[in-house]
Amino acid sequence: MLGEFPHRDLHKLAKQHGPIMHIRLGLVPTIVVSSPQAAELFLKTHDLVFASRPPQEAAKHISYNQAGMAFSEYGSYWRNVRKMCTLELLSNLKVNSFRAMRKEEIGLFIDFIREAARDGVAVDLSAKVSSLNADMTCRMVFGKKFEDSEFDERGFRDVIQEVFKLSSTPNLGNYIPQIAKFDLQGLTKKMKKASKVFDNFFEKIIDAHIQCRDSNNSEGRTKDFVDVMLSFMGSQESEYRIERSNIKAIILDMLSASIDSASTTVDWALAELIKNPNIMEKVQKELETKVGIERMVEESDLESLDYLNMVVKETLRLHPAGPLLIPHASMGDCIINDFHIPKNAHIIINAWAIGRDPHAWTEPEKFIPERFIGSDVDVRGRDFQLLPFGSGRRGCPGIQLGLTVVRLVLAQLVHSFDWELPNGMLPADLDMTEEFGLTVPRAKHLLAIPTYRLVHKW
Numbered sequence: 001m002l003g004e005f006p007h008r009d010l011h012k013l014a015k016q017h018g019p020i021m022h023i024r025l026g027l028v029p030t031i032v033v034s035s036p037q038a039a040e041l042f043l044k045t046h047d048l049v050f051a052s053r054p055p056q057e058a059a060k061h062i063s064y065n066q067a068g069m070a071f072s073e074y075g076s077y078w079r080n081v082r083k084m085c086t087l088e089l090l091s092n093l094k095v096n097s098f099r100a101m102r103k104e105e106i107g108l109f110i111d112f113i114r115e116a117a118r119d120g121v122a123v124d125l126s127a128k129v130s131s132l133n134a135d136m137t138c139r140m141v142f143g144k145k146f147e148d149s150e151f152d153e154r155g156f157r158d159v160i161q162e163v164f165k166l167s168s169t170p171n172l173g174n175y176i177p178q179i180a181k182f183d184l185q186g187l188t189k190k191m192k193k194a195s196k197v198f199d200n201f202f203e204k205i206i207d208a209h210i211q212c213r214d215s216n217n218s219e220g221r222t223k224d225f226v227d228v229m230l231s232f233m234g235s236q237e238s239e240y241r242i243e244r245s246n247i248k249a250i251i252l253d254m255l256s257a258s259i260d261s262a263s264t265t266v267d268w269a270l271a272e273l274i275k276n277p278n279i280m281e282k283v284q285k286e287l288e289t290k291v292g293i294e295r296m297v298e299e300s301d302l303e304s305l306d307y308l309n310m311v312v313k314e315t316l317r318l319h320p321a322g323p324l325l326i327p328h329a330s331m332g333d334c335i336i337n338d339f340h341i342p343k344n345a346h347i348i349i350n351a352w353a354i355g356r357d358p359h360a361w362t363e364p365e366k367f368i369p370e371r372f373i374g375s376d377v378d379v380r381g382r383d384f385q386l387l388p389f390g391s392g393r394r395g396c397p398g399i400q401l402g403l404t405v406v407r408l409v410l411a412q413l414v415h416s417f418d419w420e421l422p423n424g425m426l427p428a429d430l431d432m433t434e435e436f437g438l439t440v441p442r443a444k445h446l447l448a449i450p451t452y453r454l455v456h457k458w
């Protein structure tokens with residue numbers, strides 16, 4: 001029933017069967033929610049009932065038996081981890097403390113593209129943006145970035161991509177739990193192998209941080225996420241008492257939640273801008289007026305870039321990085337609009353379909369950032385017609401960081417360069433086919449030739 005693109009197949013089914021749909025995936029009752037009004041009932045009115053996560057084979061074998069935040073069941077453990085992450089790792093203050101690091105990494109990234117511009121060669125923007133985001137994430141989480149060779153003979157990105165792929169492959173054990181132990185698809189074996197690689201790596205990182213802390217070598221530098229979590233390890237007084245395995249699970253959550261989501265969003269936004277040259281021109285005009293072509297964009301400019309922010313909202317409406325959010329689970333029986341939702345049902349919120357609901361959006365398939373002029377509809381989970389970060393108790397705690405990175409990288413790329421497709425390809429011919437996985441990026445890498453446009457010495 002569900003093919004290569006489950007969000008599209010479920011959208012089609014919802015058109016026939018309505019915005020609250022009951023389907024059975026294996027033995028598991030699954031409720032699919034596909035309209036803003038229905039999403040509000042599940043994520044606001046009855047948020048507490050649906051604030052848990054279903055057991056998942058991938059979370060069991062990769063994510064330390066659901067000991068992180070994203071896949072953990074609702075309860076006091078999840079509440080404490082979420083509170084610790086929100087207050088100590090993802091607060092505005094903490095996000096801002098990494099400003100200088102982001103500036104440095106983006107500077108290196110822009111230098112690389114300037115060289116490509118000088119040589120007139122195409123840049124693989126998808127690969128470059130993804131590795132920029134991986135470097136920034138590693139510096140924030142571990143305090144340093146890694147050469148692939150330091151990780152495993154296959155390299156950091158390869159192993160992490162393999163983990164993402166294994167986690168997003170439909171696993172029979174999730175739907176017929178009784179057969180999970182037979183590992184009919186061979187996924188458990190592969191997951192255990194990949195997670196061993198990560199575990200060894202995380203162990204070394206934690207040891208190195210402990211050594212550094214004990215030798216007082218860490219004074220004066222911004223504390224990375226591992227430093228912060230170590231300060232709560234084993235502490236009796238703190239309400240966030242966590243152990244080594246929890247730290248490893250949370251590190252993995254932060255890496256997997258952050259690495260692909262922001263770069264996928266930047267990639268879609270750039271593709272839409274290249275496909276719609278009149279919109280690209282408007283973004284560049286705004287940047288010329290508000291920033292000026294004598295300098296690069298600074299994070300402090302972002303708030304004033306109204307049109308760019310509309311482009312980001314429109315990108316997240318049409319191309320939410322996680323089109324089906326992360327599955328929720330019901331903690332008790334509940335009646336919604338006369339539907340009986342049983343305890344332990346899986347709840348899928350189709351944010352991709354909701355962003356295309358014709359009752360909420362005019363010309364929903366078209367990329368029109370101007371639709372947000374004079375509207376206060378926002379992406380932060382208050383407006384149920386636009387849910388790229390989910391909403392309620394399980395809504396994304398990394399919104400501030402995610403939006404900062406997306407806006408900054410996008411603004412920098414379109415302010416510093418004009419972009420042309422290679423081999424005489426026309427913007428209208430750009431392939432927008434998706435690839436379904438943990439996130440949904442464009443299937444083909446975006447290649448484009450840059451021309452430097454700032455008045456800035458080389």
Ligand code: HEM
Binds near residue numbers: 262327391395398
């Ligand atoms: C453009 C960037 C991002 C997008 C589009 C995005 C989207 C999402 C979505 C759709 C969810 C699931 C919400 C639900 O199930 O209701 C989620 C959860 C989550 N996100 Fe993000 N995210 C982004 C960036 C980040 C970043 C940078 C971090 C942290 C470093 C992060 C950490 C998390 C975590 C930990 C959860 C699980 C929360 C829980 O289960 O309690 N996200 N995100």
